[in-house]
Amino acid sequence: MSVTVQKLVRTAPGSDRQLLKSVSLDVPTGHFVALVGPSGAGKTTLLRAIAGLDVCDSGTLLLDGQKVETMQDRARKIGFVFQNYALFPHMTVARNISFGLDVQPRGSRLSRQDRAARVQELLDLMQLPDMGAAYPARLSGGQRQRVALARALASGPGVLLLDEPFGALDPIVRRTIRSWLRSLHDRLGLTTILVTHDQEEALEVADRIVVMQQGLIVQDAAPDILDQSPETAFVMEFMGEAITFRGTLNNGQFVPDEGGVLPFPVAAHLESGPIDAMIRPFEIGIVSAGNAEKMLSPVSVVSHGARNGYRHYLARLTDRTISVSAPDWGNDSINFAEAGVLDISRARLFKNGLRVV
Numbered sequence: 001m002s003v004t005v006q007k008l009v010r011t012a013p014g015s016d017r018q019l020l021k022s023v024s025l026d027v028p029t030g031h032f033v034a035l036v037g038p039s040g041a042g043k044t045t046l047l048r049a050i051a052g053l054d055v056c057d058s059g060t061l062l063l064d065g066q067k068v069e070t071m072q073d074r075a076r077k078i079g080f081v082f083q084n085y086a087l088f089p090h091m092t093v094a095r096n097i098s099f100g101l102d103v104q105p106r107g108s109r110l111s112r113q114d115r116a117a118r119v120q121e122l123l124d125l126m127q128l129p130d131m132g133a134a135y136p137a138r139l140s141g142g143q144r145q146r147v148a149l150a151r152a153l154a155s156g157p158g159v160l161l162l163d164e165p166f167g168a169l170d171p172i173v174r175r176t177i178r179s180w181l182r183s184l185h186d187r188l189g190l191t192t193i194l195v196t197h198d199q200e201e202a203l204e205v206a207d208r209i210v211v212m213q214q215g216l217i218v219q220d221a222a223p224d225i226l227d228q229s230p231e232t233a234f235v236m237e238f239m240g241e242a243i244t245f246r247g248t249l250n251n252g253q254f255v256p257d258e259g260g261v262l263p264f265p266v267a268a269h270l271e272s273g274p275i276d277a278m279i280r281p282f283e284i285g286i287v288s289a290g291n292a293e294k295m296l297s298p299v300s301v302v303s304h305g306a307r308n309g310y311r312h313y314l315a316r317l318t319d320r321t322i323s324v325s326a327p328d329w330g331n332d333s334i335n336f337a338e339a340g341v342l343d344i345s346r347a348r349l350f351k352n353g354l355r356v357v
């Protein structure tokens, strides 16, 4: 089932602050989208709006091209799991899963046998075949989370909305459950939107990553595009370690504030003024101090061992130490003494958090 959001606007109750500022999003049937962004960006607000838990001021929401207001059984088409999933402690796992089915009006309710069969099918799918009679207190965090997912899937929804569902789990369980979730999504032909703060999680499960900031979608792209062309400083940091150099754009040159860093020319025509250069550790070059301009005070660079095919260095700037890495060719590939200057000309430039070059 496809999800289409068109120009959705939601204002905070009792104020004129816009939590969603004309958000549009298209998630075709079968796609898995990760929704990421800094805290307060509006991710949960968007998910709640799609789930129908909150009303919006304006905009349209379509499921399979049909306006949701005209749907009678919208609730059944959307399953959701939030971080603080609360299973009913006094009900068995089976009752928890079938709860939504049990409270359906008599006319549309499945028979008792059909509901029991559906619950068993879901328990099998969740790899908890013998847990139906257990109470939630007996389950591990990962098992409870799978029961919460089973409950969300009980009515056979086409869309699954997940808000930080694995936040409370330890990293190893989290890793196992997310690859399992992706295969579940594929097997059931679901359309899934997952809110996560975890870059590794987003990259592993999602076909597309949608980045929100201040109530807006600022980038919506496949992971490799986000990596190559981040539109905002947040995306640059989200996609991997990034180091920021503050500086000034002056007559087509980036002039760093810190000593020991080489200025570099900027091809694009931009207004002079303060600007941030952001770069990945492996994009930084180290130039032997002897070759650098005399005026630049060289920084001390210390080798910090080799890992994952990279040789790591620590460069001591005036007020901070940063890590720099270079492919490890088996010898000390950067041939410097103990001093060098940094070449950051591969950096991307950001003004007020938005990419300009």
Ligand SMILES: Nc1ncnc2c1ncn2[C@@H]1O[C@H](COP(=O)(O)OP(=O)(O)OP(=O)(O)O)[C@@H](O)[C@H]1O
Residues within 6 Å of the ligand: 012, 013, 019, 037, 038, 039, 040, 041, 042, 043, 044, 045, 046
């Ligand atoms: N009912 C509400 N009334 C007023 N403000 C609200 C309401 N719900 C959310 N907000 C505000 O809307 C903004 C977006 O909140 P939201 O929970 O959607 O962010 P988020 O991106 O999910 O953040 P996080 O990653 O921290 O969960 C926040 O500034 C929040 O304080």
